[in-house]
Amino acid sequence: MRISGVDVFSYPVGYVHGTYVMSGGRAATHEDGTLVRLRTDEGPVGWGEVTTLGRTYLPTSPGTIRAALVELAPALLGLDPTNPARVNEVMDATLLGQPYAKSPVDTACWDLFGRAVGRPVADLLGGVLQERWPLYEAVPLGEPAAMAAFVTRRRKAGIERFQLKVGNEPRTDVARTRACVEAGGTSSVVVADANGGWDLASARIAIAGLADLGVFVEQPCRSTADCAQAHRGSPLPLVLDESVSTLADLVAAKHEAGAVSVNLKISRCGGLTRTALLRDAMQELGLRVSVEDMWGGDVVSAAVAQLAASTRPGSLFMTSFFNDWTDGHVAGHQPRSVDGEGSLPDGPGLGVEVDAEALGQPVFSLSA
Numbered sequence: 001m002r003i004s005g006v007d008v009f010s011y012p013v014g015y016v017h018g019t020y021v022m023s024g025g026r027a028a029t030h031e032d033g034t035l036v037r038l039r040t041d042e043g044p045v046g047w048g049e050v051t052t053l054g055r056t057y058l059p060t061s062p063g064t065i066r067a068a069l070v071e072l073a074p075a076l077l078g079l080d081p082t083n084p085a086r087v088n089e090v091m092d093a094t095l096l097g098q099p100y101a102k103s104p105v106d107t108a109c110w111d112l113f114g115r116a117v118g119r120p121v122a123d124l125l126g127g128v129l130q131e132r133w134p135l136y137e138a139v140p141l142g143e144p145a146a147m148a149a150f151v152t153r154r155r156k157a158g159i160e161r162f163q164l165k166v167g168n169e170p171r172t173d174v175a176r177t178r179a180c181v182e183a184g185g186t187s188s189v190v191v192a193d194a195n196g197g198w199d200l201a202s203a204r205i206a207i208a209g210l211a212d213l214g215v216f217v218e219q220p221c222r223s224t225a226d227c228a229q230a231h232r233g234s235p236l237p238l239v240l241d242e243s244v245s246t247l248a249d250l251v252a253a254k255h256e257a258g259a260v261s262v263n264l265k266i267s268r269c270g271g272l273t274r275t276a277l278l279r280d281a282m283q284e285l286g287l288r289v290s291v292e293d294m295w296g297g298d299v300v301s302a303a304v305a306q307l308a309a310s311t312r313p314g315s316l317f318m319t320s321f322f323n324d325w326t327d328g329h330v331a332g333h334q335p336r337s338v339d340g341e342g343s344l345p346d347g348p349g350l351g352v353e354v355d356a357e358a359l360g361q362p363v364f365s366l367s368a
Helices: 062-076 084-094 099-117 144-155 170-187 200-209 224-231 247-255 272-284 298-309
Strands: 003-014 030-040 045-051 132-134 136-139 161-165 189-193 216-218 238-240 261-265 288-292 316-319 341-343 364-367
Touching: 003 062, 030 062, 030 099, 045 099, 045 298, 062 084, 062 099, 062 364, 084 099, 084 272, 099 272, 099 298, 136 144, 136 189, 144 161, 144 170, 161 170, 170 189, 170 200, 200 224, 224 238, 224 247, 247 272, 261 272, 261 316, 272 288, 272 298, 288 298, 298 316, 298 341
Parallel strands: 136 161, 161 189, 189 216, 216 238, 238 261, 261 288, 288 316
Antiparallel strands: 003 030, 003 364, 030 045, 132 341
16 A cells, blocks of 8 residues: 555634633634545545644644645655554654644554554554543633533533643632632542643742642643742642653653653644654553643544553543534544543544545645
């Protein structure tokens, strides 16, 4: 099997709960999603997705991703997509960095690999270790009462794990968290996620104010070093996210910052290949594993499901189906959660079938 064509599609991805708000005034109602289709000389196609969350959350944007895909596409033609390691080697030799553009290509290769051998990607990533797992939802930053009401509402849908968006004025963030903890009760897991929005002083004030709430604190500052400084002396478990992309970052997260978990985003790591590498290293290091992505719909959710299903049940901490949060239903709203739990979609590869006709014409296409 050889890659005979590359198609890049744009599609709108809206937030179903209105406006998604994070620290620093970052907010989104709709995002511009990117889907990559790899065509092959034998007929099967593979899909991957990367959807950004604004232009100031992580260092990428739809335009920069698509420009990088134009550079990468010629080098992909003729490669065997069932050999993701080789495809990644060629992409790295073609373009330095740009993990966000390489991610959907890598994911599409795994989709094709699974289809070629008739197995779900989870089997190729080590094997299915769990059939179902709890999902989390993010709680948009707002007034304490509004955030607590969101928690109450989503608990009725079976959600018991929440990632609260904080990272603004620290004392107000403590009030937000306290209200959500009270709304969640004793059965809920709560993570206060600043998305790197606090400076050192604000982070120390906030973390001290949260000490009696028993929550996890996620990415209080931009860098791992500042997170370590802000968290020093706190009894609360620390989770890192945006500052970890490589194996070296992961080692620093554990041994320098004292993190107990890292939130792995597939696109930030550069695709399923590198995310699975970090996932496996985290399990061996005794860290709790969280897997998700920046944003997206059915294809991103399917990729997350493959990683979650092949993660040790005792290691998996937080994971999300973004197609619960968004209207990015390009594959019939599959996989679909049930009562706050995710499961592996049926079928080989990613296990979902994208409706290409509904996407319209690609924004970029290249054929051998």
